[in-house]
Amino acid sequence: MSKAQTMIKRKSVSYSRWGYFFIAPFFLIYTIFSLFPLVSTFYNSFFENYRIGLTQVGPTFLGFDNYVKIFTESKIQDYALNTVLLWIMNFIPQITVSLLLAVWFSSSSMRLKGQQFFKTVIYMPNLIMAASFSMLFFALFSDGGPVNSILTSVNVITEPIRFLSRTDWTRTLISTMNFLMWFGNTTILLMAGIMGIDVSLFEAARIDGANARQTFVRITMPLLLPIFVFVLLTSMIGGLQLFDVPQILTNGNGSPDRTSMTLIMFLNKHLASRNFGLAGAVSVLIFFVTGGLSFIVYRVMMSRYSLKSNNQ
Amino acid sequence: MKRFLVALMVLAVMSSAVGLFAAPKATNDGKVLTIYVWNDEFQTRFKDYFEKAGLVPAGVTVNFVVTPNQNNAYQDKLDEALLAQDKATGADKIDIFLVEADYALKYVNTPSTLDVIKDVGLGSKDVSQMYKYTKDIMTDSKGVLKGVSWQACPGGLIYRRSIAKAILGTDDPAKVQAALSSWDKFDAIAAKAKAKGYFMVSGYDDDYRVFSDNAKSAWVDKAGKIVIDPSIMKWIDQTKTYTDKGYNNKASLWSAESWQGAGKDGKVFSYFGPGWFIDFCLAPNSKADQKGPNEVGNGSYGDWAFCKGPQGFSWGGTWLCAAAGTDNVDLVKAVMKKLTCDTETLTTIAKEKGDFTNNAAAMAAVAKSDYKNSFLGGQNHVAFFLDSAKSINRGNMSIYDQGMTEEIQKAAKDYFDGKVTKDKALENFYTAILEKYPNLKK
Numbered sequence: 001m002s003k004a005q006t007m008i009k010r011k012s013v014s015y016s017r018w019g020y021f022f023i024a025p026f027f028l029i030y031t032i033f034s035l036f037p038l039v040s041t042f043y044n045s046f047f048e049n050y051r052i053g054l055t056q057v058g059p060t061f062l063g064f065d066n067y068v069k070i071f072t073e074s075k076i077q078d079y080a081l082n083t084v085l086l087w088i089m090n091f092i093p094q095i096t097v098s099l100l101l102a103v104w105f106s107s108s109s110m111r112l113k114g115q116q117f118f119k120t121v122i123y124m125p126n127l128i129m130a131a132s133f134s135m136l137f138f139a140l141f142s143d144g145g146p147v148n149s150i151l152t153s154v155n156v157i158t159e160p161i162r163f164l165s166r167t168d169w170t171r172t173l174i175s176t177m178n179f180l181m182w183f184g185n186t187t188i189l190l191m192a193g194i195m196g197i198d199v200s201l202f203e204a205a206r207i208d209g210a211n212a213r214q215t216f217v218r219i220t221m222p223l224l225l226p227i228f229v230f231v232l233l234t235s236m237i238g239g240l241q242l243f244d245v246p247q248i249l250t251n252g253n254g255s256p257d258r259t260s261m262t263l264i265m266f267l268n269k270h271l272a273s274r275n276f277g278l279a280g281a282v283s284v285l286i287f288f289v290t291g292g293l294s295f296i297v298y299r300v301m302m303s304r305y306s307l308k309s310n311n312q
Numbered sequence: 313m314k315r316f317l318v319a320l321m322v323l324a325v326m327s328s329a330v331g332l333f334a335a336p337k338a339t340n341d342g343k344v345l346t347i348y349v350w351n352d353e354f355q356t357r358f359k360d361y362f363e364k365a366g367l368v369p370a371g372v373t374v375n376f377v378v379t380p381n382q383n384n385a386y387q388d389k390l391d392e393a394l395l396a397q398d399k400a401t402g403a404d405k406i407d408i409f410l411v412e413a414d415y416a417l418k419y420v421n422t423p424s425t426l427d428v429i430k431d432v433g434l435g436s437k438d439v440s441q442m443y444k445y446t447k448d449i450m451t452d453s454k455g456v457l458k459g460v461s462w463q464a465c466p467g468g469l470i471y472r473r474s475i476a477k478a479i480l481g482t483d484d485p486a487k488v489q490a491a492l493s494s495w496d497k498f499d500a501i502a503a504k505a506k507a508k509g510y511f512m513v514s515g516y517d518d519d520y521r522v523f524s525d526n527a528k529s530a531w532v533d534k535a536g537k538i539v540i541d542p543s544i545m546k547w548i549d550q551t552k553t554y555t556d557k558g559y560n561n562k563a564s565l566w567s568a569e570s571w572q573g574a575g576k577d578g579k580v581f582s583y584f585g586p587g588w589f590i591d592f593c594l595a596p597n598s599k600a601d602q603k604g605p606n607e608v609g610n611g612s613y614g615d616w617a618f619c620k621g622p623q624g625f626s627w628g629g630t631w632l633c634a635a636a637g638t639d640n641v642d643l644v645k646a647v648m649k650k651l652t653c654d655t656e657t658l659t660t661i662a663k664e665k666g667d668f669t670n671n672a673a674a675m676a677a678v679a680k681s682d683y684k685n686s687f688l689g690g691q692n693h694v695a696f697f698l699d700s701a702k703s704i705n706r707g708n709m710s711i712y713d714q715g716m717t718e719e720i721q722k723a724a725k726d727y728f729d730g731k732v733t734k735d736k737a738l739e740n741f742y743t744a745i746l747e748k749y750p751n752l753k754k
Contacts, residue, residue: 269747
């Protein structure tokens with residue numbers, strides 16, 4: 001008896017050890033390539049450390065001076081607002097279109113034809129590098145570019161529209177690009193979520209006489225919530241780190257008048273002068289903002305979900 | 313099979329180990345000539361006048377490392393490489409790097425550049441015909457010459473002949489110059505051009521260099537404070553007026569729109585620039601067919617002429633520096649001697665490329681010769697440059713000039729576009745500069 005017990009024990013112990021072996025590579029790589037740089041960013045943010053020409057200045061310990069400097073001398077709050085605005089301008093149309101497409105594609109009653117084709121096509125823009133996509137828009141919408149020539153030749157406008165010299169247009173272009181690049185991806189994620197819902201629930205609703213709107217609000221949305229929150233969070237984190245599209249489109253300036261300068265573009269401005277101290281401080285702030293927002297969104301959205309499932 | 317695999321693995325491990333340990337020993341010192349540049353201007357001159365002359369020794373490969381200038385990208389890349397120069401081997405070791413006037417000073421007073429006379433071995437006679445200012449800029453605080461150039465960069469006004477005829481009734485450089493000899497006259501002609509449907513200048517930054525080169529103070533004073541010279545403010549005010557009155561085409565320098573203005577159907581009357589601007593920038597962009605011949609009828613080629621313009625100025629310039637730690641000193645010397653000191657080569661460059669080269673004797677000879685610049689409709693423009701080249705004084709340079717120039721142009725653009733007030737534009741300029749150069753003060 002006791003012999004058998006120890007046998008079992010030994011076996012289970014050796015299994016769990018294998019488990020650790022299997023997850024070890026991830027933690028090893030995470031520690032080296034993510035955790036260590038993260039901690040060193042915090043460390044760096046307390047130093048004055050930059051290069052002017054070939055002369056290195058610092059590192060000198062400054063305490064919280066870099067943080068004070070960011071809040072008093074830079075307009076970080078403006079860049080944060082720009083970033084959030086650009087994200088919202090892209091996310092609202094994106095989630096609307098994606099939800100609609102996801103519901104249509106996965107609806108058993110509609111049976112759309114050529115689904116595979118459309119799914120591939122809407123995903124395509126994501127395959128293009130953001131930089132080239134941005135470059136393309138820059139060329140298309142420049143003062144003497146094709147869009148202006150076409151509009152002039154069909155007499156819609158008489159003077160070329162200077163898209164990239166106008167705040168509204170620049171922001172719209174950036175959001176449009178992000179929308180085009182990401183709505184396919186979001187559609188596929190949401191579709192996976194909808195297809196994970198038990199089909200019998202939809203059938204039951206249909207038998208009970210629920211219309212499409214009621215099915216969507218009462219069945220699809222509540223059961224899709226975890227995936228929806230996942231999409232919202234990843235998009236928000238991605239949105240807060242928005243960089244490549246506006247960087248290329250505005251040549252790194254966030255023009256006009258820095259109204260399309262995002263947080264990461266601001267960070268990049270410091271990295272260009274190898275100002276690791278200030279850049280570190282900006283990174284730490286972005287880290288806390290992203291972390292804080294993610295936490296709040298997750299708690300608010302998921303508390304409703306878990307309450308509901310508990311009630312059931 | 314298994315044994316074969318094992319043998320293969322052992323072989324692979326051994327060869328990689330050999331590779332690891334043997335690589336540093338078998339350095340190919342002197343086998344690669346590495347040159348850091350930001351465009352192909354020097355590259356073509358090197359190919360046409362050094363490589364084609366058979367001066368590259370057998371077994372030596374030339375490695376051009378090209379990084380665009382904009383946003384200090386070239387400087388940053390160069391700085392990284394120079395700081396790692398001691399550890400670099402073979403192709404990674406820089407032999408020659410090029411610097412531009414906007415940041416030349418950054419490298420002059422550092423140990424990264426070699427003494428052109430003592431270390432590289434050029435004779436003082438070799439550099440005697442170079443224009444004084446090109447040597448002044450590259451002379452460090454101890455009086456040591458740290459770099460040489462093949463060009464001198466006095467600038468002038470390059471105007472379109474057909475438009476000059478339409479506005480002024482003449483395209484003769486002397487008469488056009490008389491009509492445009494001051495800024496007041498320039499403004500008056502700009503109004504005339506506008507009335508006839510032409511743009512006096514292409515856009516915002518075209519005459520920036522005229523004003524910045526005539527600034528009385530450097531961008532940064534001794535205490536590290538940023539100084540905006542009244543001459544720069546004059547440029548801002550003038551450009552704002554021109555924009556509001558429609559005298560310019562609202563293009564930014566180097567943009568596609570700016571060059572379109574010089575094309576076949578372009579409406580831009582004039583551009584400001586030195587010799588390299590004519591042959592390296594304007595001429596290629598004036599051609600409708602890029603691969604077509606350099607002759608009248610191909611776009612606006614040949615429909616241009618040159619005069620001094622309302623105010624003399626100089627713009628840019630490219631110097632060759634020998635990198636400390638080069639493994640190719642003799643070849644570096646040969647390149648410098650052939651491309652910057654040799655009177656014959658410099659005469660050929662001037663005649664074939666339209667460049668104003670850095671050799672007073674050669675330029676005086678070309679000015680007197682029957683040389684005709686085909687892009688400028690057969691004009692011998694070299695004569696115009698002779699006096700101004702001698703009077704160039706670049707005492708106000710700083711190591712920050714490129715950053716200052718780029719940022720003031722970007723910030724002022726929002727003001728010209730009517731997006732922000734002048735004060736806000738200047739504030740944005742300060743913000744951008746302090747991000748780029750955290751050691752400076754507002």
